[in-house]
Amino acid sequence: MKDFNTDILIIGTGIAGLSTALKMAEKKKNVTIVTREKKPETTNTYWAQGGIIYSPKDLNDQEDLINDIIKASAYTSNPEAARILATRSADIIDEVLIHKSHTDFAKDAEGELLFTKEAAHSRDRIIYNGDMTGKAIEISLLNYLSDTTKFPNVTFLTSHTAIDLITPNHHGVEIVQRYEENQVLGAYLFDQKNQDVRKVLAKFTVLATGGIGALYLHHSNADGTRGDGHAMAHRAGAYVTNMEFIQFHPTTFYNRSSHRRFLISEAVRGEGGKLVNSKGEAFMSKYHPDAELAPRDVVARAILEEMISKKDDCVYLDITHKSEEYLKSRFPTIHAHCLENKVDMARGPIPVVPAAHYTCGGVKTNLKGQTNLKGLYAVGEVACSGLHGANRLASTSLLEGLTWGYIAGENILKDLPQATDYKLEKIKDWNLGSEEVDLALIAQDQMTLKQTMWNYVGLSRSRNRLARARAMFLELEDEISKFYKNAQLHDDLIGLRNGVEVAFMVLNASLRNKQSVGCFYLKD
Numbered sequence: 014m015k016d017f018n019t020d021i022l023i024i025g026t027g028i029a030g031l032s033t034a035l036k037m038a039e040k041k042k043n044v045t046i047v048t049r050e051k052k053p054e055t056t057n058t059y060w061a062q063g064g065i066i067y068s069p070k071d072l073n074d075q076e077d078l079i080n081d082i083i084k085a086s087a088y089t090s091n092p093e094a095a096r097i098l099a100t101r102s103a104d105i106i107d108e109v110l111i112h113k114s115h116t117d118f119a120k121d122a123e124g125e126l127l128f129t130k131e132a133a134h135s136r137d138r139i140i141y142n143g144d145m146t147g148k149a150i151e152i153s154l155l156n157y158l159s160d161t162t163k164f165p166n167v168t169f170l171t172s173h174t175a176i177d178l179i180t181p182n183h184h185g186v187e188i189v190q191r192y193e194e195n196q197v198l199g200a201y202l203f204d205q206k207n208q209d210v211r212k213v214l215a216k217f218t219v220l221a222t223g224g225i226g227a228l229y230l231h232h233s234n235a236d237g238t239r240g241d242g243h244a245m246a247h248r249a250g251a252y253v254t255n256m257e258f259i260q261f262h263p264t265t266f267y268n269r270s271s272h273r274r275f276l277i278s279e280a281v282r283g284e285g286g287k288l289v290n291s292k293g294e295a296f297m298s299k300y301h302p303d304a305e306l307a308p309r310d311v312v313a314r315a316i317l318e319e320m321i322s323k324k325d326d327c328v329y330l331d332i333t334h335k336s337e338e339y340l341k342s343r344f345p346t347i348h349a350h351c352l353e354n355k356v357d358m359a360r361g362p363i364p365v366v367p368a369a370h371y372t373c374g375g376v377k378t379n380l381k382g383q384t385n386l387k388g389l390y391a392v393g394e395v396a397c398s399g400l401h402g403a404n405r406l407a408s409t410s411l412l413e414g415l416t417w418g419y420i421a422g423e424n425i426l427k428d429l430p431q432a433t434d435y436k437l438e439k440i441k442d443w444n445l446g447s448e449e450v451d452l453a454l455i456a457q458d459q460m461t462l463k464q465t466m467w468n469y470v471g472l473s474r475s476r477n478r479l480a481r482a483r484a485m486f487l488e489l490e491d492e493i494s495k496f497y498k499n500a501q502l503h504d505d506l507i508g509l510r511n512g513v514e515v516a517f518m519v520l521n522a523s524l525r526n527k528q529s530v531g532c533f534y535l536k537d
Contacts, residue, residue, distance in 0.1 A: 015211050018434045019045040019168075021425065022199050022215035024175045024242065026050070027058035028147075029393025029414030030221030031154040032109060036422025038164045042429065045213060046158075046167065047202060049174040049237055049504055054151050057223045057235050057394065058411065061147025062278035062346070063131055064139035065411040067106050068099070075099040077135050085133040085308050085406035087531040091399025097380055098400060098409070102416045109415065114153040118142055131283045131407035132306045139408045144278050144344040147411060172205040174504045175241060176443070178218065178249040178389065184441050195250055196387035198435045201443050203502050210443035210502070216432035217388055217425045220246060221418065224372030224394040225259070225519070228512050230467035232369040233265050233276045239508045240515030242395040246376045247514065251384045251391075255374025256515075257522035258403050260532045261472050262370035263312035264288075266363065267327035268354055274368040275350050277330060279407045281363075282306060284343065286332035288316065289362060291325045310404050310532040313367040317472055320366070329362035367472055371410060373401040373532065374522070382421030388432075390425065392417045403531025446499045455505045458489055462512050470519055475536040482520055489513050 020042040023030045030046060037044045046053070068074040082095040110116040118140045119127040128137040142149035158167055179198045181190040199214035222242030226234030247253050264281070265274035282288075282305040287295050300315040301307035307315075316328050332340065337359035340348050344358075351358045375397035382390045382398075393414035400413055469482035490513050497510055529535045 015209070016213070016437050018214045018437065019043045020215065020429065021045065021217050021219065022213055023047065023219045023221055024200060025056070025221030025223060025393070025395070026053040026155075026169075027056035027221060027223060027393060027414060028150055028154065028411055029418040030219065031158060032415050032418030033219050033221065033390075033392060033422040033425075034158055034167065035109060035113070035154070036419060036426065038158060038167050040426055041166055044167045045170060045215070047170045047173050047175060047200075049172070049205075049241075051172050053155060053169055053171060055235055055237065056151060057238055058147045058414065059151045060233070060235060060276065061411055062144045062276050063280045064129060064141030064146045064408050065106070065150070065415070066138050066408050067103055067126070067128075067140045068138050069103045069107070074136065074138060078138065081133060081135050082400070082406045082409065083402075086402030086404050088402075089530060090402030094380060094398040094400040097420075098412060098416055101420070102412050105416055105419045109419065110150060110153070114157040116142075116150050116153040118149070129280055129283055131279045132312070133303070133308045133406055141280070143342075144280065144346045150411065170202065173211070174203040174205060174507050175222075175245060176201040176203050176210065176502070176507055178245045179212070179214065179440055180249050180386075181439075183249070186439055186441055190439065194387055197249055197389035198440065200245070203504065203507065205504055208502070210445065212437060212440055212442065214435050214437060214440065216429060216434065217390065219421060220376060220389070220391040220395050221393050221414075222395045224375075225515050226369045226372065227273075228462060228466050228516060229369035229471065230463040231265070231274050231366070233262050233274055234370070236273060239512050241508065241511045242391065243376060243518065244511035244514040246384065246389070246391065247518065249386060249389070251386050251389060252377040253375065253518055254377045255397050255399075255402075255522070256372075256518040257526050257533045258373035258401070258531060259369060259519065260309055260371040260373055260405050261313045261367040263309055263316055263367050264330055264365040265368040266350065266354065267366045268364075274366070277347060277363055277365055278344070279309070281330060281332055281344065281347065284332065285334060286330050288312070289329050289331050290319045290323050291328070292323070308404055309407070310534070313472060314534060316365070316367055327364045327366045330365045331362040332358060333360060333362070335359070369471070371405050373397070373403065373405050381424040382417050383424065390421045392421050403533055446501055448496060448499045448501060450500050450503050450506055452503070452505060455503070455509055458492065459505070459509055459512070461485065462489060462509070462516060466516060466519070470516070470523060473534050473536055474523055479520060479523055482516075486513060486516050486520060490517075
């Protein structure tokens with residue numbers, strides 16, 4: 014069946030989308046989960062290394078966690094969002110990850126969970142699986158939901174790229190549909206294998222598409238994190254906020270061979286790793302009293318300052334005070350990656366540089382995951398409830414996705430009985446273009462976009478840099494608009510169109526904000 018109706022359409026297969034799907038599936042609702050990737054596990058969740066915050070039945074720690082979130086955000090986060098995360102998340106972890114999907118977390122000899130600490134946390138409260146926590150969570154949730162005997166009502170559509178959200182105002186076949194309530198009815202999906210477009214209408218649509226890190230030349234994200242959800246929501250009329258707040262991870266492995274940089278988890282610094290410059294000098298105490306455990310934006314800018322002052326391409330992270338046996342056990346993936354790149358972290362320091370890592374802003378939601386458009390929810394990194402404000406506290410990303418994915422599912426279940434199917438024939442078919450696409454030109458435009466974002470809308474911004482970026486984005490936008498409507502569809506073309514639109518969001522938000530705060534740093 015090419016076009017169809019479903020109860021819930023979830024775009025994205027990371028922890029946020031899967032936790033919403035789980036709530037729906039267990040109530041026997043028809044759930045359609047979409048990803049542009051060939052494999053549903055190809056997500057930012059899968060690449061997350063550090064861990065997830067877990068504070069069971071500890072009221073004191075709940076208050077401490079709220080304070081840590083607010084402090085890390087430079088006192089710009091939404092206190093109510095922080096309180097929901099602190100008070101609800103442990104029970105959700107218990108239900109979803111511990112008891113249902115049976116995620117494997119590190120335990121001691123007695124079978125008790127092990128806890129670690131990361132930057133800007135006031136205590137050890139993070140559970141983990143070595144340095145592959147996200148992978149453990151992603152695979153366990155996919156395995157749980159892929160059990161067709163238990164959940165025959167769940168459908169995964171892989172290699173399907175969401176093109177646009179469907180609204181009656183924009184996509185109705187009759188003029189009178191323009192007067193209907195502004196709502197989202199589903200999405201047009203590009204079937205990459207069959208080179209066709211499907212209409213999928215849903216009573217509720219959930220964006221769980223992740224962030225925008227892959228729009229930067231150097232990033233730690235999956236390549237699909239190019240802002241598709243942000244762009245689609247914006248075109249449909251959803252509010253987008255806080256887009257200037259792009260968090261750069263201070264420590265990614267430095268080499269010259271790739272743009273997607275391998276993450277060197279914050280937990281390495283949490284376990285005592287020291288940052289040193291090319292002369293072997295520890296430098297973080299010059300920039301912040303918490304040294305290596307300072308908030309991420311502080312550490313990232315300190316590294317950049319050292320690189321500039323020493324005219325070096327990178328700095329180094331030294332954890333050689335730990336034994337080789339310990340490092341292999343605690344950081345097996347990082348240890349192996351370093352060895353593959355001729356670095357033995359047990360005997361020498363790891364070369365590191367900052368890279369785009371997390372989008373603190375996004376599609377604006379209330380504290381239930383609802384957007385301003387009826388029928389549209391946003392959860393995880395694509396969403397912005399204000400939890401992170403201007404800077405995200407370490408290990409809150411997985412927790413946010415899990416918590417608000419679950420809460421959105423709760424809320425949708427309450428409203429689902431009153432929702433009805435929209436008739437497929439009342440929505441226009443997608444008009445397929447015929448002009449052949451030159452993928453070499455698209456690749457060049459993508460590289461221009463990435464370099465512009467990195468050089469001018471990156472870790473440190475200025476009015477002159479932003480003005481230069483604006484001129485380049487306008488040229489890109491003009492080129493794309495000339496051939497997009499008549500061109501044959503391709504996933505790369507869809508991504509380029511969305512990427513330029515989202516780049517303008519970051520640029521315009523940067524120009525509006527006159528205050529350097531958190532991970533937004535304006536030189537002038």
